[in-house]
Amino acid sequence: xxxxxxxxxxxxxxxxxxxTAQLGVVKFKPDDTAHxxxxxxxxxxxxxxxxxxxxxxxxQVYRWEExxxxxxxxxxxxxxxxxCRNGGCPYDNITMRYPRGGFGVQYRFG
Amino acid sequence: xxxxxxxxxAGQATPAPARFDAIVVGGGPAGLSAAYTLAAGGASxxxxxxxDWPGSKNVMGGLVFSQPTSQVVPDxxxxxxxxxxxxxxxxxLTTGDSVLKAAYxxxxxxxxxxxxxxxxxxxxxKWLAAQASAKGAVIITETLVEDLLWDGGKVIGVxxxxxxxDLEADVVILAEGVNPFLAxxxxxxxxxxxxxxxxxxKEVLALPKEKLEDRFSLGTDTGAAFEVVGEITGxxxxxxxxxxxxxxxxxGVGVILKDMVDRAGAAYSLLERFxxxxxxxxxxxxxxxxxxxxxxxxxGGYRSMxxxxxxxxxxxxxxxGMVNAVFSEGANLALLSGKMAAETVxxxxxxxxxxxxTLGRYGDLVGRSIIMKxxxxxxxMTSLFSSHKHFFxxxxxxxxxxxxxxxxxxxxxxxxxxxxxxxxxxSQMPTRRLIKDLWDGWRAFS
Ligand SMILES: Cc1cc2nc3c(=O)[nH]c(=O)nc-3n(C[C@H](O)[C@H](O)[C@H](O)COP(=O)(O)OP(=O)(O)OC[C@H]3O[C@@H](n4cnc5c(N)ncnc54)[C@H](O)[C@@H]3O)c2cc1C
Ligand code: SF4
Ligand code: SF4
Numbered sequence: 001x002x003x004x005x006x007x008x009x010x011x012x013x014x015x016x017x018x019x020t021a022q023l024g025v026v027k028f029k030p031d032d033t034a035h036x037x038x039x040x041x042x043x044x045x046x047x048x049x050x051x052x053x054x055x056x057x058x059x060q061v062y063r064w065e066e067x068x069x070x071x072x073x074x075x076x077x078x079x080x081x082x083x084c085r086n087g088g089c090p091y092d093n094i095t096m097r098y099p100r101g102g103f104g105v106q107y108r109f110g
Numbered sequence: 111x112x113x114x115x116x117x118x119x120a121g122q123a124t125p126a127p128a129r130f131d132a133i134v135v136g137g138g139p140a141g142l143s144a145a146y147t148l149a150a151g152g153a154s155x156x157x158x159x160x161x162d163w164p165g166s167k168n169v170m171g172g173l174v175f176s177q178p179t180s181q182v183v184p185d186x187x188x189x190x191x192x193x194x195x196x197x198x199x200x201x202x203l204t205t206g207d208s209v210l211k212a213a214y215x216x217x218x219x220x221x222x223x224x225x226x227x228x229x230x231x232x233x234x235x236k237w238l239a240a241q242a243s244a245k246g247a248v249i250i251t252e253t254l255v256e257d258l259l260w261d262g263g264k265v266i267g268v269x270x271x272x273x274x275x276d277l278e279a280d281v282v283i284l285a286e287g288v289n290p291f292l293a294x295x296x297x298x299x300x301x302x303x304x305x306x307x308x309x310x311x312k313e314v315l316a317l318p319k320e321k322l323e324d325r326f327s328l329g330t331d332t333g334a335a336f337e338v339v340g341e342i343t344g345x346x347x348x349x350x351x352x353x354x355x356x357x358x359x360x361x362g363v364g365v366i367l368k369d370m371v372d373r374a375g376a377a378y379s380l381l382e383r384f385x386x387x388x389x390x391x392x393x394x395x396x397x398x399x400x401x402x403x404x405x406x407x408x409x410g411g412y413r414s415m416x417x418x419x420x421x422x423x424x425x426x427x428x429x430x431g432m433v434n435a436v437f438s439e440g441a442n443l444a445l446l447s448g449k450m451a452a453e454t455v456x457x458x459x460x461x462x463x464x465x466x467x468t469l470g471r472y473g474d475l476v477g478r479s480i481i482m483k484x485x486x487x488x489x490x491m492t493s494l495f496s497s498h499k500h501f502f503x504x505x506x507x508x509x510x511x512x513x514x515x516x517x518x519x520x521x522x523x524x525x526x527x528x529x530x531x532x533x534x535x536x537s538q539m540p541t542r543r544l545i546k547d548l549w550d551g552w553r554a555f556s
Binding site for chain 1: 165170230271303304305311313314360375377400401
């Protein structure tokens with residue numbers, strides 16, 4: 001995975017853009033079980049200040065919930081790109097699988 | 111219903127034999143080209159695809175190149191769902207408010223056998239699957255391959271997510287795309303490295319046909335493709351692209367994942383920035399969003415390639431890192447590698463020997479082909495861009511400032527202007543550094 005962690009001594013700021021409108025035109029067939037998982041919530045809470053996944057995920061699946069002090073996962077809107085398993089979380093703290101066959105994003109153009 | 115009875119893209123239920131000569135994982139260009147070639151060569155082959163149809167999970171800019179595609183399906187342009195033949199390509203170097211353009215236009219590209227077409231993968235892959243199916247390949251959709259089946263060190267089949275979903279074959283071709291879960295599990299791939307992968311986001315924007323043709327100066331059967339570098343990616347190594355379709359525009363950006371994360375950047379913010387570039391905004395003004403998509407591109411080239419073959423198993427396409435990052439060509443290499451994998455299997459079938467040694471022929475074929483030659487040529491590019499980030503910010507600025515100075519008519523002589531430009535470049539970057547960059551860039555290309 002990553003040999004070198006990015007500069008991480010700044011606090012989390014929310015993403016500048018919201019992708020709700022973008023996701024609104026995408027067709028999804030959501031499954032009822034999640035295909036994404038945080039491995040260790042303590043790492044998000046205590047080690048990762050910047051909460052990189054909240055920016056790197058193109059679908060804004062990951063959100064930092066300030067009150068709960070944890071990352072919430074809106075897996076229904078996942079575009080199945082794999083960013084979060086390939087360095088999108090520099091702490092390699094996300095397990096990403098593909099959804100079950102026949103579920104998930106369904107591109108009409110692609 | 112058994113997965114095999116659920117069957118193929120053409121819709122007929124094909125009764126599946128208990129075992130196949132070959133199983134192909136993934137219905138993208140690599141897998142479908144392999145299946146097409148295998149079926150045409152008389153082998154029994156099944157493609158297993160996780161999406162509802164081949165293409166429903168797939169994303170590209172993008173252009174399908176004519177020459178490699180017709181090596182798999184001759185004269186494909188007569189039938190395939192294509193958007194526009196690309197007759198004009200433009201390279202844009204942008205700063206915040208200006209663009210330096212280089213363009214190439216050819217009427218030749220608009221006539222048979224063409225050079226490239228803009229496509230939508232959701233439609234193109236579906237069509238390609240129907241071609242493979244017409245040759246006799248079985249296409250199983252809505253089925254995720256979760257694991258390989260092993261007998262000692264030899265791959266003998268796959269485990270799917272369906273109940274009783276094991277399938278056996280003499281050989282398994284992994285054409286699973288940029289996230290090679292199975293090749294990683296098999297120890298053939300080390301996975302993709304964040305510094306050698308680009309994350310791309312793309313939108314499809316709709317514009318009435320006449321308006322689109324007017325704006326892009328196109329006829330009904332011509333198309334344009336734009337590669338854009340410069341300030342649009344905010345100094346992160348990457349490119350923007352615009353492709354014209356029949357009555358839509360494909361627009362997107364791809365940036366090196368590692369560099370994006372280092373800056374806690376977001377790909378969609380860069381796309382918004384790209385769309386806000388004045389010269390781009392004019393092209394897409396009033397065009398409504400029809401789709402948003404995200405996908406990774408393996409850009410490590412030659413150095414990040416996994417083992418291509420093992421006992422009873424082959425790896426093709428993006429799963430094997432076969433993308434020419436500089437020209438964002440991957441579908442062509444996927445098609446070619448799928449075909450070579452199939453040819454290797456057809457030959458192994460003659461002797462009934464699917465050992466690593468026999469399948470090694472695939473490695474030789476790839477090694478001698480344009481795939482490896484291209485990958486080797488461009489091997490250094492990704493790391494070069496990553497270590498020379500000013501290629502994406504400072505140089506476009508300097509180039510644009512230089513041209514602006516030359517074009518602005520004022521009281522300075524052209525000689526004075528040249529002097530001014532050199533001074534500007536020197537103030538931004540020591541001469542030694544400039545020369546080193548030129549040298550590094552030249553080396554990466556040659
Ligand atoms: C934004 C963008 C622009 C691009 N532009 C161009 C371009 O202009 N020209 C060009 O030639 N290339 C371009 N490329 C690259 C090109 O898209 C890829 O190189 C090409 O699609 C690779 O084909 P493939 O068959 O190897 O993989 P894919 O097309 O990714 O196909 C893999 C298939 O396997 C399926 N699959 C994966 N895992 C499983 C599993 N476990 N079980 C069942 N099914 C599975 C997937 O659903 C998918 O259908 C671009 C890529 C991107 C992202
Ligand atoms: S998942 Fe990774 S990137 Fe996201 S908050 Fe946790 S450690 Fe940070
Ligand atoms: S796969 Fe891509 S879209 Fe899905 S959660 Fe991971 S980064 Fe986000």
